[in-house]
Amino acid sequence: MIEFDGIRFNALISKRIMQTLAEHDPSLVSVDPGQIEAKVTKGVFMAAIARINNMPFFPKVAEFGEGNLLDKCDPSVLTRGGFAPLCVDENRIIVAISNPWSTAADEYVAMRFPELEIVKIVTLTSEISRTIEAVSSNAGPSRDELEAIEVEDTDDKIKDFDVTSDYEEPMAQLIATIMASAVKQRASDVHFKVEKETFYYAFRVDGDIGKKVEIPMKLKDRLDAYLLNLMKLPAEIRNTTPGISGRFTISYFRRPIDIRYERHRTYRGYHITMRLLDKGHLDVTLGKGSLAFDEATLLAMDKVMKIPAGIIVMSGPTGSGKSTTLNAILREMNTPDVNILTLENPVEDEIPGVTHCDLKNPGEFKPMIASFMRSDPDIILMGEVRDIESAELAIEAAVTGHKVLTTIHTPRASQIIERFEQLGIERWKIAQTLKAACAQRLIKVLCPYCKMEQQGIGDKERVIYGLDDSWATRTVYNHLADGCQECHGSGYSGRTAILEIIPITPKVSDMLSKGEITPYELELKIQEEGVLPNLRNNGLKLLAEGKTDLAAIGKMIDMSTDE
Ligand SMILES: [Zn+2]
Structure with a gap:
């Protein structure tokens, strides 16, 4: 199924769209519909769905929006429905829409302007927002x-x-x-x-x-x-x-x-x-939008989610989207037969069926957890492990058969164990309860409207980022120095998450407990095996796919190698 620019299309329509796109560009024949958002520009995609519906496509319409028409509509209905009336031409009203298969526009406009005949034109979702926003709020105080x-x-x-x-x-x-x-x-x-x-x-x-x-x-x-x-x-x-x-x-x-x-x-x-x-930005699903992880990552996550009891920790600096991903994982685990409790400060994403508790101050943490345990939860989400008290409680919950999801403030996944040790937890205790150590970063995605091809990466940058000679001739992308109108001059548009996952299997847990391997050695070993997702490789994968540039990766990931 296709999800494009926030609009979902059912299987039948998706198939039709894929056919039309492939007629236009044969290289798209074998593309998976779920990946199409990354393969074509918004303009190409919207032009295709307009063609299927015999409607005209206009990439720019906001300038035609007439304030007096928009004033008669509720902006929140327009925003949610993805449409905007533009202008009146004799007895016809021109309505810009982004999803021709939705009837929202017809119903609402017919009710508001019963005397006018509706003529629909297709445009970009961003144009619909621009049209609505152009009249509904001013540009900013002078x-x-x-x-x-x-x-x-x-x-x-x-x-x-x-x-x-x-x-x-x-x-x-x-x-x-x-x-x-x-x-x-x-x-x-x-x-x-x-x-x-x-x-x-x-x-x-x-x-x-x-x-x-x-x-x-x-x-x-x-x-x-x-x-x-x-x-x-x-x-x-x-x-x-x-x-x-x-x-x-x-x-x-x-x-x-x-x-x-x-x-x-x-x-x-x-x-x-x-x-x-x-x-509005938090209702995210694993595998979609900014969490569109590659298959290897989704498979590794799937395995992690099936662990019956133990701690799953997501690490990363502030603003790396740790809790967004944990909430998406929680949504996956949220089936009617499991009892999920969260303890957060603040509650970021309310999920139906999940009991969310808002932590008012750190002192409430211990009594809250104690009262939690009496309500027999299966899965507990703890906002963050930040002190010995929260670390001990996470371990206690895991030992007594619960699945615990939490975040910790360390750059690398392998540093999670050391962080628990610094907080005062013995290594064997954390080695035996930790089931997956993960790290996440958000990487900026190049603006599709002003990204440019670049032939190979120069010698100096290859040395700095530890890239092998194959990168000297590969095609990569960067952006126009001053960006463009679509990206407000930044050269980027949105971000995508990349993950590193270190599963702590029984054997690894045993070796860590006995001190036979250090967490860092474990990280290196996993990197060498190259099967599990890690930040460096996933970052380079985005670069190779042309989704981002070296500058954006270098800013978020430590690219240095020991070689
Ligand atoms: Zn741009």
Whole structure:
């Protein structure tokens, strides 16, 4: 089955699409429908589905969107349904759609504009969002608008902070606009920082902090106070508490998005980081989208998931998508006959049928786990092992026959055992309960619109990254230096996860316990055998497939070798 640009097509339609694409490009005849998203551009794909339905295809339509038509529609219905009315031509209404097999557009538009005949045209999903967003929110506050904000304005308490409506209060409008554009740009974090001469905000998108947007310095206290007020925190704690944590919920076209707030007092003022826990991106499935692992990795994961009891640990730096993958694993394991409990701070992805518990403070950890065990769970997800207490509890749960999924903060999978030792756990204990040590990284994917072929990798880079001579002549890809319009100048579009999995079999467990092999030696041995997925090889595989470039891999993986 095909899943393309967030749209799923059933088996019959998928077959038809594959036939049409193959007529256009014979090299696609033997491609698996599940892999098609990586093989053709969005334009080629959408043109094919338009052709099948005898509809015209337009790659750019947002400029034709008429505000007065869109104003009569509910933007969240349009966003969810993947369509947007564009303009009226005599008695006909032109509607842009991305999935011709969906009836959502016909039903809704017929209800809203009963007197008009519907004419559908096919376009890219991104164009539909652009059309809707072009009229439903403004581009961002201008310098003049910011300067015009009166710092004496009074506050009103706001319960649900809807970032897609209009506010009379200028500070509310400013923060709403910033948060709405953060969601639109798929930012994971919004930073507000006071420095010596400047006060600015910036978004983190795909792991990188983007351009700094200056805000007049005079607004720094008002903005700070406004955010604290949103969380019902008293403004005075700014001066008494060095670090403040909080959370609130914003609503983006009626879609709730949780925001996790951290504020650090600094010499010059403060640094606020707000993480957007956008659930729209979290409903991910193993083998799809950003978790489209290769077959070897999926097979290794399958084996890991079938282990009856023991600990499965996912390691990696902050922002490597560890918990997203664990949640996807949990979704796979979530059958009606198993009892799953999670203990997280915060709960990131609510899965139907799973009991989620929100950890309010670290002190709650032990009593929570104790009460957990009484409810007879089969699988326990613990947000993170960070101290001796959580490490011991994970081991205890595994010893008593539970499957435990958790994360730990180490770069390599082989360092997981040492990390448990540093926390005060004897090696034999962790060697006997750990069943799989995994590590993950998110690698940026090249923008399909501006990626370029490159013939071979130069001598110097081959030495730096330990690549053999075959790379001197292989075709790889990089991107236009300044990117293009589609990728907002970054050269990349989204990220994909790669994994390393070290299974701890009974034999390996025995050798580790007796000290006959070190975790690092085990990692090297597995790398030599070359059967199990590891970060370096999976990164190079992405490079060979033209999905990413060497710069993106080098930034995320330690590519050095001992040779
Ligand atoms: Zn581009």
